Amino acid sequence: MLKNKKLIIGFSFVIQIIMLKVLANFPEFVERYYSNGLYVFISKLMRYSFGWLPFSMGDILYTLLAVYVIRWFVLNRKRVLKDTKNFSLDILSAFSIGYFAFHMLWAINYYRLPLHKSLQINDVYNTEELVTFTTQLIAKSNTIQVALTGNDSTKVEFPYSKTELLDMVPQGYHKLAKTFPHLDYQPQSLKRSIYSLQLTYMGFSGYLNPFTNEAQIDGLLPAYKYPTTSSHEAAHQLGYAAENEANFIGSMAAMHHKNPYFNYSGYTFALNYCLNELYKTDPETYERLSKTINEGIKKNFREVRDFWNAYENPLEPAFKSSYNSYLKANNQAKGIESYNYAVALWVNYFKTNPL
Incomplete structure (x- = not known):
């Protein structure tokens, strides 16, 4: 039997x-x-x-x-x-x-239904639209960076512990829920992973445990990345499994947060993705717009790059390749490349919802 x-x-x-x-x-x-x-x-x-x-x-x-x-x-x-x-x-x-x-x-x-369909927005954009939105993001990010530091050349330092940042995450979702009620995030379950070192060497900043619905955050990440990373994992908890959709929702929660440090993390997160896309499609415009970004923002970008570079190892590509295969096996046809679908969501959403 x-x-x-x-x-x-x-x-x-x-x-x-x-x-x-x-x-x-x-x-x-x-x-x-x-x-x-x-x-x-x-x-x-x-x-x-x-x-x-x-x-x-x-x-x-x-x-x-x-x-x-x-x-x-x-x-x-x-x-x-x-x-x-x-x-x-x-x-x-x-x-x-x-x-x-x-x-x-x-x-x-x-x-589930793709996010652009549930939001009823387009999922394609042209280079001109990307340039327009990226220009707006630069202006918004520059303004917040100067407001937080007092000048355009100082890196933004977060005056909060990582535990405090995790506790603040739901506030952004509560505000976002005024427009999208189904995105209200409570109760919270955000934890720093006890395997943060291993996650870092694997090249991952966090993950959702599907068997306990706990969002695990890499405790070694720079504080600058905590608002968007933790908000990203919270989006997974709300049922948005696709990485690109969690990127969009997580950044939106940070952008809508009442705290300017969360706003800075959210807007510059989107800016970094848009710049990467622009570099692929229009390198000359990318170079021109890059010169208009405050040096302080570039230092925060560099801080993150230096962090990941310090943990580079021969096994990381294998982990990324495995995760790419995992995404493709779970209805994400483009695998890791589908992360850039978030750019289409930002560009089209903010057409009717100005920054």
Whole structure:
């Protein structure tokens, strides 16, 4: 009986894959009944359950799971050859259960309606529109940088601890929710990961644990990146699984925040993406506009580059490649490149909502 159960559970993995392929053709159904239905309940339940803890329960569970898996393989190593069929079945059934939980608790959000459709804005733009918006972003960012430092050449230093910055994140979402009620973020569950060093070497600034709905932030990141990184992960908690959409929503939450340091982080985050896109499409205009950016902003950009450069290692490209494959396997056809879809969202949203 136990063997039959394992067989059924194991091969249900194939059925799950087929069902997800079918579900990908019905984003409106996912949007209505899962993302804005069942998932809202699941997400809040887990954030109420684990958000109050001062440490990451998800990181601890991952640690215990890793220990258990290693121990299991050690104890069952002889079965690889002696009982290959049942050994493989045990692994397949365990993987099938994990795959089911991963999607039911969060990842079905990958199949929801694209954000530009739910916002009813265009998802394409031309170079002229990009130049216009980038020029506006530069002016806005320059103004905030001078207001915070008193001159145009000083890097913005954040007068808050990283814990304080995490606690401030919901304020931006509360204000954003006045325009988009479904983006109200409460309760919060933002934690500094106990594996921050490992995350940094992998090249990631944070991640969402789908099994506890805790947002894990790299504790080593410069404070300048905390408002947008933590707001980005909060967007994942709200059910926006696509990285490009979380970038847009997270930056918008920072831009709408009542705190000018959050505003600075949000606007310069969008500016950096737009500059990268402009460099690809119109290098000459990129060079011209770059000269109009305050030196203080460039120092903050340099601070982030120096941080990541200090942790470069031969394995980082492999981690990025794996994540790229993961995104493509989860309905993100362009993989990591799809991050730049956020530029289209910014350009088109701010056409009718001036900075």
